[in-house]
Amino acid sequence: PVAGYLSPRDFLSGLAFRVFHCTQYIRHSSDPFYTPEPDCCHELLGHMPLLANSSFAQFSQEIGLASLGASEEDINKLATLYFFTVEFGLCRQQDGSFKVFGAGLLSSVAELQHAITTTDKIKRFDPEVTCQEECIITAYQNAYYYTDSFEEAKEKMRAYADTIQRPFGVRYNPYTQTVEVLSNAKKITAVVSELRGDLSIVSSALKKVSAMDENLDVEKIEKLLSSSLHVCDKTLNPEEPDGPEQTSSTPNKE
Structure with a gap:
């Protein structure tokens, strides 16, 4: 209040x-x-x-x-x-x-x-x-x-x-009821590990439900998941600029 x-x-x-x-x-x-x-x-x-x-x-x-x-x-x-x-x-x-x-x-x-x-x-x-x-x-x-x-x-x-x-990302952890600051690879890896578990549950449920329900739009769900992953992939791997690859003219030091 x-x-x-x-x-x-x-x-x-x-x-x-x-x-x-x-x-x-x-x-x-x-x-x-x-x-x-x-x-x-x-x-x-x-x-x-x-x-x-x-x-x-x-x-x-x-x-x-x-x-x-x-x-x-x-x-x-x-x-x-x-x-x-x-x-x-x-x-x-x-x-x-x-x-x-x-x-x-x-x-x-x-x-x-x-x-x-x-x-x-x-x-x-x-x-x-x-x-x-x-x-x-x-x-x-x-x-x-x-x-x-x-x-x-x-x-x-x-x-x-x-x-x-x-310079960081944040997520809410519902189990600990705390906000986690994602500021390094270790923390991000831990989150990905949790997401893999959730995706495994979703994948298993899709297989079971689609076998019983012909109206389930599996393709729509797959597009929803892939669109999120595509955004993440573009962020982590920006497209290379057009034109020939640029190389450094500075010789490597032995």
Whole structure:
């Protein structure tokens, strides 16, 4: 429990450890449909249903992990992206209409009506652009951002987080409930070893389920796995520049 707003760094670091800071007070009865500060109605109606979804909870934690060790500039940008996705994000449906998933909209009838009736203010989510948007606390937002799916928002945020300059990587260990700093080959090897075990379980399950379920799209799952490995391979082995191989003209010293 907290008494009000935290600094962006403190709030985001809590998410990294699977801790969500909540306020305990309730909005004034004179204005039940809008509150400039997050109250327990906002937490219960807006955040808790989404955090009960494992995919959304993972998304929130990944934003928190991306903030650890980041500069103040990057922290503020991450906080802005969190604000316009988790708090005020929308998804566009196939018919062009919008559905809301942002907690700030779900818990505020007044701003929800404002957002969906001013479609000229709804823009496509682009982390590089959205991170420059002003976060308004005491009034309605000047702009809202959408994706075609929640998964699209996750992938764009992951790609943006990869651009944050840190000399290490981090991961959350659910067994010890700690954040591990991946700063050397030994630690990375240990993580890969764990992943091999998980992949072995997935591979075994795929064989068993595909034998019983003809509708299982094994190819889709394989593409999902290979795309992740391909990104990793490109990072570790950047493509050679075009043209003939360059050799050093300096003779080797015996």
